[in-house]
Amino acid sequence: MKENGTEKFMVFEGVGVTYGGGADGTEALKPTDLTLSKGDFLALVGPSGCGKSTILKLVSEVLAPTTGNIFFAGRELGATPFRVGMAFQSASLLPWMTVRDNVMLPLKIVKPFKTEFRAKRKGEYRDRVDALLEKVGLIDFADSNPWELSGGMMQRTNLCRALIHEPDLLLLDEPFGALDQFTREELWQTLQDLWIERRPTVILVTHDLREAAYLASRICVMSPRPGRIVDDSAVEFPRPRHIDLVFEPDFVTLVQRLRGKIVHTPNTRKLDAA
Amino acid sequence: MTQSPLRKIAPALLIISFFVLWEMACLVFGISHLVLPRPTQIVSTFFEYAPAIWPHAQQTLYTTMVGFSAGVVIGLTLGVLIGSSKLAYETAYPLLVGISSIPKVAVVPIFVLWFGAGTVPAILTAAIICIFPIVVNVATGIATVEPELEDVMRSLKATKLEILWNIGLPRSMPYFFASLKVAVTLSFVGSVIAETVASNRGVGNMMLIASSSFNVPLVFAGLMVLATMGIGFYTVFSLIERRVAGWAMRKAV
Incomplete structure (x- = not known):
């Protein structure tokens, strides 16, 4: 099934989610069709409470759809095991582990790596972690404790942890939301470099339209709750993209067009459980 | 630092x-040594009676350590069980609080009734007196794990046991060691109470006999022995704590 990077990776067929169940439940996601290709970098943008995070929960199998089906590699979700890497807004590093051990954690948990964890933790796995840390510029901090890092360094570590086990699918839930503008742009670069090198399929949830336009190859705009996809467009800027791109007219036009698609309905904000 | x-x-x-x-x-x-002996008198009494004190101290140390170890094992197990489930936490807590409210001196006669006077009641008293603080602390440590940490594990499809082993237990270690330092001193209290009530060996028993013969300096020498052992174990657990759970103090280990 492996070809030019456009084969069907994950397919949503009429997938809807209603929290609470029954007729009086809260509809979080209207029945949605969505096809994700291997190697896609999809950004989900939309107002608060539009079901962006619900989609992440669905694909990571934390949540089951109320209606419809999700297929992975042509079979129902769960039938074919696949690896997920996840990073949230809070870096949530384990304070009792060094940076290196934090990054190594997925190798201890995820098949098939965990079967050989004891044998390889000091050799192959360690080299692998160090290579990744080297790439994001954290190798000098491999033996540091997480609380000794700055916010940006913590998120770099978090990204490494989400990628170390070579996930089929990388899920990013506003990973740079808590960072200042400069650090955020630095991390855009880091993430783009890692993506170009490893080409995981990525779903990025973000509030930041510039972030979406800069990083993604495809942007889905979602409506306010109950969420549905109101716009689905490809982003054609050549890679690697440089940060100066954000000042170019085409980029600004794209961001403005996206902004126009997003309708804010403040009264649904309190429902933003996602 | x-x-x-x-x-x-x-x-x-x-x-x-x-x-x-x-x-x-x-x-x-001019306080009489029958009321409050001077520290120098206590120390000289200690050296004078050292050969006689030694077997008693050994006995107390033995019962305390066995009881304390049992208490740690039981307390840690219960704490993990209770902390891992909200239902268990809410169900078991009232019973635990009830049991811990019972004055431990009151249960010694029951142990004596069941097992006879001597070593066993001392061990049991030392054990039950230290279980509660350990259970409460470990359960709190596990029950208060940040949901984000669990989310990370769940996205990796970790099992409940893996989450407990990699997140819950390390997360509760600072709580566990804080409780150990309290528990080990409590254990001494427990074993000495039991020895005082029902035993013919141990520092507690020695102090009881000494006070009945008005050998007050020897009573205080007994207290000194207990205090020294208590400080010793407190120090040991502080050192282990710094190695195992030093991260909680945000200090380089």
Whole structure:
């Protein structure tokens, strides 16, 4: 099934989610069709409470759809095991582990790596972690404790942890939301470099339209709750993209067009459980 | 951490001045050694009776350690079970609080009834007196794990056991060691109570006999032995704590 990077990776067929169940439940996601290709970098943008995070929960199998089906590699979700890497807004590093051990954690948990964890933790796995840390510029901090890092360094570590086990699918839930503008742009670069090198399929949830336009190859705009996809467009800027791109007219036009698609309905904000 | 030399020796200074003041107060006010012996009298009594004290101290140390170890194993197990489930937490808590509210001296006669006087009641008392603080602390440590940490594990499809082993247990270690330091001193209290009530061996029993023959300095020598053992174990667990759970203090280990 492996070809030019456009084969069907994950397919949503009429997938809807209603929290609470029954007729009086809260509809979080209207029945949605969505096809994700291997190697896609999809950004989900939309107002608060539009079901962006619900989609992440669905694909990571934390949540089951109320209606419809999700297929992975042509079979129902769960039938074919696949690896997920996840990073949230809070870096949530384990304070009792060094940076290196934090990054190594997925190798201890995820098949098939965990079967050989004891044998390889000091050799192959360690080299692998160090290579990744080297790439994001954290190798000098491999033996540091997480609380000794700055916010940006913590998120770099978090990204490494989400990628170390070579996930089929990388899920990013506003990973740079808590960072200042400069650090955020630095991390855009880091993430783009890692993506170009490893080409995981990525779903990025973000509030930041510039972030979406800069990083993604495809942007889905979602409506306010109950969420549905109101716009689905490809982003054609050549890679690697440089940060100066954000000042170019085409980029600004794209961001403005996206902004126009997003309708804010403040009264649904309190429902933003996602 | 940089500490001035004064800060390092401050605890020792306090202890020394405490004993010096005690000594001087006894001398100045002419207090009889039958009421409150002077520290020097206590120390000389200790050396005089050392061969006689030694087997008692050994016995107390033995019962306390066995009881404390049992208490740690049981407390840790219960704490993990209770902390892992909200239902268990809410269900078991009232019973635990009830049991812990019972004065432990009151259960010694029951143990004596069941197992006879001697070593076993002392071990059991030492064990049950230290279980509760351990259970509460470990359960709290596990129950208060940040949901984000669990989310990370769940996205990796970790099992409940893996989450407990990699997140819950390490997360509760600072709580566990905080409770150990309290528990080990409580264990001494438990075993000495049991020895006082129902045993013919141990420091508690020795102190009881000494006080009935008005050998007050020997009673205080017994207290000194207990205090020394208590400080010793507290120090040991502090050192282990710093190695195992030092991350909680945000200090380089």
